[in-house]
Amino acid sequence: MQVLCCDDDFECWRSQARQLLAQNVPPHDVVWEDERIPQLFAAEPAPAYAATASTHRVPAELLGQLKSAARYRTPGRWNLLYRILWRVVRGERQAMLAGDPDGSEMHRRIKSASREAHHLHAFLRFHPLPADEQLDYVAWHEPAHDILASASMHFAERLGRQRWLIATPRDGVWFDGKQLHYRQPCPPEWLARAEAVRGKDDALWETYYASIFNPARLNRKVMQGHMPLRFWKGLTEGKLIPVLLSQARAGSQKDGQAVGVAGKTGKVIRLMKDRVAAGGPATTQALSNHSSTGDS
Structure with missing residues (x-):
């Protein structure tokens, strides 16, 4: 069995896979050593393969899928990619589809890597x-x-x-x-x-985040689904989140306002029925005339 190492680099793996295909090396006769979890035996450099007349056509769609799936960090990731590549170039195009066991795992990895890219942009x-x-x-x-x-x-x-x-x-x-x-x-x-x-305070951003936090709409399970706990320590507002969650459970969730917002003074806007009651008959008559015109 050949033990190879591509340093978790897709282009390096692609070059090695091309050479292996040219020599008809099946997936069970090669393994890629994980960069951080070495195999039992030391990795060997790929031998110098002789050029052959045979060529293998790889669908452009598959190449894009393999590159996306390669971003999924897990031991043995390159072995799965080569197995799918081996099957497709030999006519088993179902290997790149979600209905196939190998294809299903590849698409799962693509989806997970895409979601992680979204996390980078968001957090x-x-x-x-x-x-x-x-x-x-x-x-x-x-x-x-x-x-x-x-x-x-x-x-x-x-x-x-x-x-x-x-x-x-x-x-x-x-x-x-x-x-x-x-x-x-x-x-x-x-x-x-x-x-x-790392972990540096940002008073302006923390004030903004605390001000827009709405305890009335808090759903802790959904929040952690969209913002996994592993990111909290790296967020500027991360240290505020447990405090805001605690305050919401302590009662601020009932009136929809954080303590700092509820304690501020501001203009009182009365409901229409309260304005009518405070205004007396004249206001009541004006409201009646307004309604009779068909306005709303």
């Missing part, structure tokens, strides 16, 4: 660096899957020429205002910049 918090000459914003994030490289252009499209850095335990991206630079593993200097602002 990443940039911190401004007004005194830094090289960066405008920096952020720390801990995704469950390898989606940083593919999902980071979302921020470049929205922040314009602003310069920013996102660091994770595995990789990092730096946008210099014109070009996106991806590094795996994340360089130590990038990690140091992100660690410096």
